[in-house]
Amino acid sequence: MTLDATLLRGLTPGVLGILVRRGADFAAAEDAVQDALVEAVRVWPANPPRDPKGWLVTAAWRKFLDATRSEAARRRREDHVEDQPPPGEASSTDDTLQLYFLCAHPSLTPSSAVALTLRAVGGLTTRQIAEAYLVPEPTMAQRISRAKRTVSGVRFDQPGDVATVLRVLYLVFNEGYSGDVDLAAEAIRLTRQLATAIDHPEVSGLLALMLLHHARRASRTTPDGALVPLAEQDRTRWDTAAITEGVAILRAALARDRLGEFQAQAAIAALHADAPTAGETDWPQIVEWYDELVALTDSPVVRLNRAVALGEADGARAGLAALAPLDDTLPRYTAASAYLTERAGDLTAAAALYTEAAGRATSTAERDHLTRQAARLNTRSG
Amino acid sequence: MAKYLLLKHYRGAPNPVNDVPMDQWTPEEISAHLRYMRDYAARLEATGEYVGGDALAPEGTWVRYDGEGRPPVTDGPFAETKDLIAGWMIIDVDSYDRALELAAELSAAPAAGGKPLQEWLELRPLMSAPPTVSE
16 A cells, blocks of 8 residues: 555544544644554555554554553543544534634634644644744744644634634645645645535635636746746646636635635636636726625735736726825835836836835745846847 | 844944943843843744844955856955844744834843843844735
């Protein structure tokens, strides 16, 4: 048997949920499940279990009991187990959902919620999470153990807010560094798993949004890491299977007529994915979706993106007019202004704006892209 | 979730509020200051916000390439160089406000008379990865 690490990690929330329902406290149960996963990786290749989940539950429970100090405590807990009803399939789904709620609990900071979700729901090791976020392993270990302490008083069966879970998964997808662990793919896996545990149009909306953006990943950067703007991407390199799936999930969600932020964002991504060439993009419809997003979120960043879309739909002057009332300290305001100014034909002003935007960029890839845009205009002939 | 670099300067920063040079503190005041610095780093490790840090020797060298087959050219140190960095620390925090809070805490290290040094620290964001969703 070849050990499928992703499959193994997919069993994590169910196993953890069973331990917690048997009376183990969350922090100790989570440690025990991690230990059991490590043992599975060691033992399974030579001795594959017939029932992988059952094996993990048994191993994790033994680890949990081993970790409890005294014999007396052990006996007390074992007696306690005898009182517990055997967990059925239905409660496994509930457990998975509860785990998402717990790991995204509002008492956690965003970075703690992200770390705890990746470990307790995703089954990643502390080292993998530390490497993914470019921090030392002891720092990540502390962050995770503090997060566990923070939620230790939260009842496991307390209903949570799915919106907080979606924000955490969106952070994993959107703000991940690239490392050994593919965080975007992991975010998709976790959102897919969440979608099987709860029927909610915004969960579908987020999953569709992730799939539609992930589909373009190969074309987003050159081999040496330079950003390729959407309009210049090689559309033959887009993952059509992921686009088809994302669009289908989005259609089904929109049909339920409970629009939310992620569905609207996914709709915009779908319209981009649907255009055979950049020139054939349905910009008027994209502007309409931005109007929906403005109504839903009233976010200045959304207004900024809407101004750029309006510049494509109604001309650069209209875009600049929509940009003018916005706060010029918004992220990418100057970059948007540079782009629209170039489209409006004022190349000298656009070059200066690109240089200014490069100075305000928050990533090296964006800074280098904007510097290249300025250089392109500054060195143009004639 | 953003990383920041905290820079402590030997020279080049505006003067601290408690502006007494370290060689005029009592030995106990120096010990208390250094202990505060160590405890500060340990606290950040415990909150899961510490990425790394080091103190730098004050004397450095300027170096540049000097053409194919030639040894690098060195120069300096220049006593008149305005900016001289004494040490750095990288933190990974949830917000800019939290970064400010931590920088202020470091600036509160005890100095002459047991009073906070209130030195100026430079706070610089690190470049991050570009977000996946950008349009």
